[in-house]
Amino acid sequence: MEDIKVAIDAMGGDNAPEIIIKGVVEYIKDNKDFGIILVGKEKEIKKEFRKLNVNFEDKIEIIDALEEISMREHFFSYWRKREKTSIKKALDLVKQKKAQAMVSAGNTGAVMALAKTVLGPLKSIERPALAIMIPTLKGNSLLVDVGANVDSKPKNLVQFALMGKVYLESVQGIQNPKIGLMSIGEEEVKGTEVVKMTNTLLKAMDINFMGNIEGREAYLGEADLIVTDGFTGNVTLKVAEGVVDVMQSMLKREIMSNILSKIGFFFLKSSLRRIKNKLDYQEYGGALLLGVDGIVIIGHGRSSAKAIENAIHLSKRFIEENVLGKISLEIEKMQKVFKELKYG
Amino acid sequence: MEDIKVAIDAMGGDNAPEIIIKGVVEYIKDNKDFGIILVGKEKEIKKEFRKLNVNFEDKIEIIDALEEISMREHFFSYWRKREKTSIKKALDLVKQKKAQAMVSAGNTGAVMALAKTVLGPLKSIERPALAIMIPTLKGNSLLVDVGANVDSKPKNLVQFALMGKVYLESVQGIQNPKIGLMSIGEEEVKGTEVVKMTNTLLKAMDINFMGNIEGREAYLGEADLIVTDGFTGNVTLKVAEGVVDVMQSMLKREIMSNILSKIGFFFLKSSLRRIKNKLDYQEYGGALLLGVDGIVIIGHGRSSAKAIENAIHLSKRFIEENVLGKISLEIEKMQKVFKELKYG
Numbered sequence: 001m002e003d004i005k006v007a008i009d010a011m012g013g014d015n016a017p018e019i020i021i022k023g024v025v026e027y028i029k030d031n032k033d034f035g036i037i038l039v040g041k042e043k044e045i046k047k048e049f050r051k052l053n054v055n056f057e058d059k060i061e062i063i064d065a066l067e068e069i070s071m072r073e074h075f076f077s078y079w080r081k082r083e084k085t086s087i088k089k090a091l092d093l094v095k096q097k098k099a100q101a102m103v104s105a106g107n108t109g110a111v112m113a114l115a116k117t118v119l120g121p122l123k124s125i126e127r128p129a130l131a132i133m134i135p136t137l138k139g140n141s142l143l144v145d146v147g148a149n150v151d152s153k154p155k156n157l158v159q160f161a162l163m164g165k166v167y168l169e170s171v172q173g174i175q176n177p178k179i180g181l182m183s184i185g186e187e188e189v190k191g192t193e194v195v196k197m198t199n200t201l202l203k204a205m206d207i208n209f210m211g212n213i214e215g216r217e218a219y220l221g222e223a224d225l226i227v228t229d230g231f232t233g234n235v236t237l238k239v240a241e242g243v244v245d246v247m248q249s250m251l252k253r254e255i256m257s258n259i260l261s262k263i264g265f266f267f268l269k270s271s272l273r274r275i276k277n278k279l280d281y282q283e284y285g286g287a288l289l290l291g292v293d294g295i296v297i298i299g300h301g302r303s304s305a306k307a308i309e310n311a312i313h314l315s316k317r318f319i320e321e322n323v324l325g326k327i328s329l330e331i332e333k334m335q336k337v338f339k340e341l342k343y344g
Numbered sequence: 345m346e347d348i349k350v351a352i353d354a355m356g357g358d359n360a361p362e363i364i365i366k367g368v369v370e371y372i373k374d375n376k377d378f379g380i381i382l383v384g385k386e387k388e389i390k391k392e393f394r395k396l397n398v399n400f401e402d403k404i405e406i407i408d409a410l411e412e413i414s415m416r417e418h419f420f421s422y423w424r425k426r427e428k429t430s431i432k433k434a435l436d437l438v439k440q441k442k443a444q445a446m447v448s449a450g451n452t453g454a455v456m457a458l459a460k461t462v463l464g465p466l467k468s469i470e471r472p473a474l475a476i477m478i479p480t481l482k483g484n485s486l487l488v489d490v491g492a493n494v495d496s497k498p499k500n501l502v503q504f505a506l507m508g509k510v511y512l513e514s515v516q517g518i519q520n521p522k523i524g525l526m527s528i529g530e531e532e533v534k535g536t537e538v539v540k541m542t543n544t545l546l547k548a549m550d551i552n553f554m555g556n557i558e559g560r561e562a563y564l565g566e567a568d569l570i571v572t573d574g575f576t577g578n579v580t581l582k583v584a585e586g587v588v589d590v591m592q593s594m595l596k597r598e599i600m601s602n603i604l605s606k607i608g609f610f611f612l613k614s615s616l617r618r619i620k621n622k623l624d625y626q627e628y629g630g631a632l633l634l635g636v637d638g639i640v641i642i643g644h645g646r647s648s649a650k651a652i653e654n655a656i657h658l659s660k661r662f663i664e665e666n667v668l669g670k671i672s673l674e675i676e677k678m679q680k681v682f683k684e685l686k687y688g
Contacts (some may be wrong), residue, residue, distance in 0.1 A: 018354055137590045147528055150536045184491055184578035192494045193576050215579045219586025231536050234528035235559045235585050242563025243587040246481045250622060254615035264611025271598035271605045278594060 010040030012106020023308025138221030180213030180223030354384030367652025386485020482565030524557030
């Protein structure tokens with residue numbers, strides 16, 4: 001594994017580069033067999049290493065990048081300076097095969113947009129998709145797409161399903177994952193025209209397709225993989241965040257309302273903290289951009305050093321398990337099925 | 345107000361007709377000026393009145409209906425028997441102007457489908473929409489559409505916004521409500537083609553339009569009215585239900601895990617119950633089918649007697665405030681704006 005390398009955007013995330021360097025240092029402590037290339041402002045990166053009092057500089061390559069893209073920066077603002085940004089330069093390394101994967105905790109929109117243009121699509125994939133693990137009652141499930149696309153065709157949704165399946169099988173070790181199609185009723189006759197056609201196509205594939213699934217069932221953990229268009233997926237994610245926020249705020253308000261509740265809170269505190277952690281997306285190692293010609297892992301902007309370390313481990317699994325090759329095989333099978341169905 | 349009457353589906357809901365009759369009895373205790381027509385199995389209705397030991401039979405008209413539609417019954421199953429069902433007969437009364445409003449806590453899909461065919465659309469409305477109050481951090485907000493349509497055009501979404509606005513102003517007393525368009529980013533460039541066009545149209549209307557809004561902001565209560573297509577709205581509702589379920593189950597599990605948590609729970613119990621009630625949709629008087637030529641209020645299947653009583657009050661406000669007439673005026677204004685824009 002000597003020649004395997006991962007390019008890390010040192011400038012991405014709310015607490016970059018500090019947290020990123022911390023995560024990298026943690027990773028390198030226990031793992032010697034894996035090369036790291038840090039991309040970002042060289043001076044700042046070196047300063048962080050000095051602060052941590054570790055001298056890993058000889059084991060880590062640093063690529064200087066003059067510009068960074070802030071977390072809320074819009075497309076029109078960063079597009080002009082893109083060539084000099086840490087995100088673009090990290091992706092270039094993957095494109096040039098100098099690294100096999102790219103990890104960033106930066107601006108998700110920017111990473112997606114740049115990855116699409118720099119890496120291009122994986123062969124026969126029409127649209128990449130953003131996948132994320134959501135916390136459910138039974139553990140967690142993969143939700144694809146959560147915002148890489150807005151208007152998706154049935155063919156795209158089938159590809160999202162196959163890419164998610166390969167990821168769950170290869171990286172998460174979930175064999176033959178249960179796949180649900182997000183809709184507004186379990187009956188096949190319900191849903192948009194796109195959902196209905198996708199249902200028909202997914203049934204024709206050799207996968208563990210359980211049919212349509214409603215938002216409630218998704219959070220109860222009925223499916224390992226939930227397929228939906230990027231608009232619906234993104235709304236799902238944001239609504240879930242909002243509801244968690246609302247419940248937490250209500251709880252706080254109630255707790256402060258009287259002395260009995262305050263006593264109760266004192267005893268329940270650690271339980272409530274555990275629930276909060278379970279529901280927090282940053283614990284889940286970030287989002288995956290599936291379907292581009294390279295491995296791209298996008299951590300949450302609030303990623304901890306632990307989350308960065310996890311993301312590096314994740315990228316390693318991606319490479320070792322040849323996820324991109326397996327996706328291409330699944331897409332070839334899909335094309336055969338579509339041909340038989342005379343679809344597309 | 346002597347001649348105002350509301351037709352109530354006595355057979356709709358998980359605990360019909362018992363809960364329905366209880367709700368009606370509660371309503372009639374304090375309100376003499378409002379006629380009630382109960383539609384359903386006459387024998388069962390009369391039995392419930394006897395059980396409650398009240399003799400309101402002389403003040404209430406009962407229309408016998410031989411069939412009822414169960415809560416989870418599918419279209420193909422109930423469509424043949426529809427003429428004899430309590431839902432259809434209650435809607436007929438509105439159509440024939442023998443009642444001004446219809447209330448049902450029955451099968452939402454059936455009420456919608458039958459209301460569309462029996463009552464037809466309100467003049468110049470292309471598609472009716474289902475509106476529901478969702479609990480938010482600041483109180484509650486109206487979400488339209490939550491499932492009357494799947495594929496909606498921009499024009500439909502604008503009409504949903506106007507109908508929701510009239511309802512909030514006339515019935516809920518919220519003047520010039522803040523209206524948000526559900527999308528996946530606040531920037532106008534984000535969202536589906538339908539969302540982008542709708543954003544442009546809503547900006548041209550004389551309303552308090554705050555632009556796009558994300559799912560998280562919706563639950564934080566940033567808008568009084570959230571406009572979305574029925575597919576996204578329904579997913580939103582179901583995801584929110586699922587997340588609430590997940591948090592409650594996690595909390596239960598945590599509470600049972602050790603003695604300290606159990607003690608904490610003892611003191612926090614009433615606070616937790618209050619939160620549960622706030623988040624429970626059944627407290628919010630049900631959904632409104634806006635845009636059909638009649639007033640249709642659909643209570644939650646688990647409606648309590650109190651919720652039924654509230655739904656009757658709500659229907660009264662609808663009639664008194666001439667909501668349907670006001671909606672028609674708003675739609676006329678919309679048509680003028682569309683003409684100026686050369687749209688549609």
